[in-house]
Amino acid sequence: MFKTFSAKLAGAQAIVFFALGVGFILATERMFEGRRLLELATDLGIGVVVFSLLAALLVFNFLTRRIRALAVAVDRFRDSGFTQPIRLTSANPTGDDIDRLGAAVQEMSERIAEQLGLLEQTDVRRRELLANVSHDLRTPLASMQGYLETLLLKHGTLPPEEERSYLEVAAKHSERLARLIRDLFQLTKLEAHELKPQCESFPIAELVQDVVEKFQLAADKRGLRLSSELTGQHAQLHADIGMIESVLENLIENAMRHTSAGGVIRVEVVPLEEARVALRVIDTGRGIPSDELPTIFDRYYRVNRGEASDAGSTGLGLAITRHIIDLHGGKIRVESVLGKGTTFSIELPLDADSTVTPSAGAALP
Ligand SMILES: Nc1ncnc2c1ncn2[C@@H]1O[C@H](COP(=O)(O)OP(=O)(O)OP(=O)(O)O)[C@@H](O)[C@H]1O
Ligand SMILES: [Mg+2]
Structure with missing residues (x-):
């Protein structure tokens, strides 16, 4: 019946006013009986104020309970580093305004946690790839460097066959290096959808x-x-x-x-x-x-x-x-x-x- 939050507030107010009205009618009856107008008016005034305060406090507490639960859940989500999505018992996408707000926040937290997880995975893979690429580039480069340095150091003293075999090894490593760079370049372009087939x-x-x-x-x-x-x-x-x-x-x-x-x-x-x-x-x-x-x-x-x-x-x-x-x-x-x-x-x-x-x-x- 009270679907929205404002309808619930209006309902609670109506109950308070109804209670006040009943109290007033009862007080008025007594006033005419006993002619104690001033005394009754004071009592009634104090009663109305105390009652209104208590009723407002109760109504307010009841209506903001789910918002407080939501705030606590959001704090917990933040404290978890946005990794543990919010779980609310009152999250209902077809309920009143607060229920729907809870459902939306819960869904948002799930999305944020999921996206963060994906980002982390991508980061790990990127770091792994970088480590692998560096390792694979370094190995042939270091060998090539070693052979070329030896050739420079021993230039003129090495027998021609040995010199040639050193050069052949260096050439093989440079070929491997070129292939690795070519493949990496091609894969990166394919992954970025930048390579169009010439059909x-x-x-x-x-x-x-x-x-x-x-x-x-x-x-x-x-x-x-x-x-x-x-x-x-x-x-x-x-x-x-x-x-x-x-x-x-x-x-x-x-x-x-x-x-x-x-x-x-x-x-x-x-x-x-x-x-x-x-x-x-x-x-x-x-x-x-x-x-x-x-x-x-x-x-x-x-x-x-x-x-x-x-x-x-x-x-x-x-x-x-x-x-x-x-x-x-x-x-x-x-x-x-x-x-x-x-x-x-x-x-x-x-x-x-x-x-x-x-x-x-x-x-x-
Ligand atoms: N026919 C096969 N039999 C057994 N293992 C295979 C076979 N094909 C691929 N593999 C395994 O899969 C791995 C990946 O193959 P992939 O072709 O991607 O790389 P690679 O051959 O090692 O390097 P690249 O093709 O870039 O020179 C290989 O290293 C090998 O371990
Ligand atoms: Mg292969």
């Missing part, structure tokens, strides 16, 4: 074949069997050819790096329903532990940091890959069994003009 139509099977051929020699040298299986010969993508090529390169490079001699790496192109195509890179390598799979696409993530950084990897490849696939409206997924092998599957939309027959039951879930 064109091309047959995906041809690109896969070219990339596989590029790695064939290296695979042979390492005793790996690298092959491609191309079912969608006419499947056309409308995509940035350079970006898709770098995605394939990273996945094949990863597969080769983590598969030992005698292992098999297969790259598949399979047309799917709804004008989409699947690209798969399947290896029989060492696999990825299941608890590490959810973090595999995070930037700077490596299953074994020390080992991978020696092998010349930057740990940014899959993060870049995922951003590129997102940018093209696709999906990427990984399945892996430790000690048995890993499959990376990518699903991409085909060019609108591309007509291919889909292979049954090949879509990503």
